[in-house]
Amino acid sequence: MQFPKRLLEGYSAFRSGRLKSEQDRYRELAETGQSPEVMIIGCCDSRVSPEVIFDARPGELFVVRNVANLVPPYETGGTYHGVSAALEFGVGVLKVKHIVVLGHAHCGGVKAFAEETMPISPGDFIGRWMSLIAPAAERVGPRDSMSHAEYLERMEKASVVNTLENLKTFPRLNKLIERGDVKVHGAYFGVALGELSVLDQETGEFWPVKRA
Numbered sequence: 001m002q003f004p005k006r007l008l009e010g011y012s013a014f015r016s017g018r019l020k021s022e023q024d025r026y027r028e029l030a031e032t033g034q035s036p037e038v039m040i041i042g043c044c045d046s047r048v049s050p051e052v053i054f055d056a057r058p059g060e061l062f063v064v065r066n067v068a069n070l071v072p073p074y075e076t077g078g079t080y081h082g083v084s085a086a087l088e089f090g091v092g093v094l095k096v097k098h099i100v101v102l103g104h105a106h107c108g109g110v111k112a113f114a115e116e117t118m119p120i121s122p123g124d125f126i127g128r129w130m131s132l133i134a135p136a137a138e139r140v141g142p143r144d145s146m147s148h149a150e151y152l153e154r155m156e157k158a159s160v161v162n163t164l165e166n167l168k169t170f171p172r173l174n175k176l177i178e179r180g181d182v183k184v185h186g187a188y189f190g191v192a193l194g195e196l197s198v199l200d201q202e203t204g205e206f207w208p209v210k211r212a
């Protein structure tokens with residue numbers, strides 16, 4: 001069997017560690033179903049695992065991950081809408097109370113857009129997908145004297161703001177947001193130091209979460 005050894009080892013550690021201590025909770029969740037209050041829209045990036053960052057237990061977070069933590073604006077065209085389906089389930093069925101868009105430093109998707117990297121496949125799925133952050137690039141404006149790193153960080157953060165706006169293009173979700181039944185939040189994870197910042201939606205600034 002060619003199943004990755006690292007995963008088998010990890011599963012073994014999970015069985016003897018976390019599963020043992022949380023077996024009751026897993027059983028209960030299996031019987032009663034999940035009812036997470038928080039939905040996270042995060043990046044596929046292997047360094048930015050929401051369950052790890054927020055120290056989440058099973059059943060606590062409903063997570064959607066895609067390249068660069070994006071939500072396309074609402075549309076009902078006849079193609080496949082993975083993020084929309086997850087939103088529909090999270091909001092309509094699970095009735096989550098919070099949706100957090102979690103951006104992060106050193107995002108490869110944002111970098112690919114900023115550097116106009118050549119398509120890496122004939123389909124250029126990344127190029128098309130990342131064109132969703134064009135409004136964020138407009139928001140940031142010209143690079144001028146910004147360093148490359150600063151420009152990327154601004155793009156990553158502006159993209160979180162843009163994604164929050166895209167969430168509001170979903171009519172049913174927007175109603176819930178307006179009524180205060182669902183609250184949307186932006187956050188940003190600095191990979192190197194593990195620092196989390198949260199978006200102040202009034203000012204558009206991200207503020208570091210103070211350590212306890």
Ligand SMILES: [Zn+2]
Nearest residue numbers: 043045068107
């Ligand atoms: Zn990323």
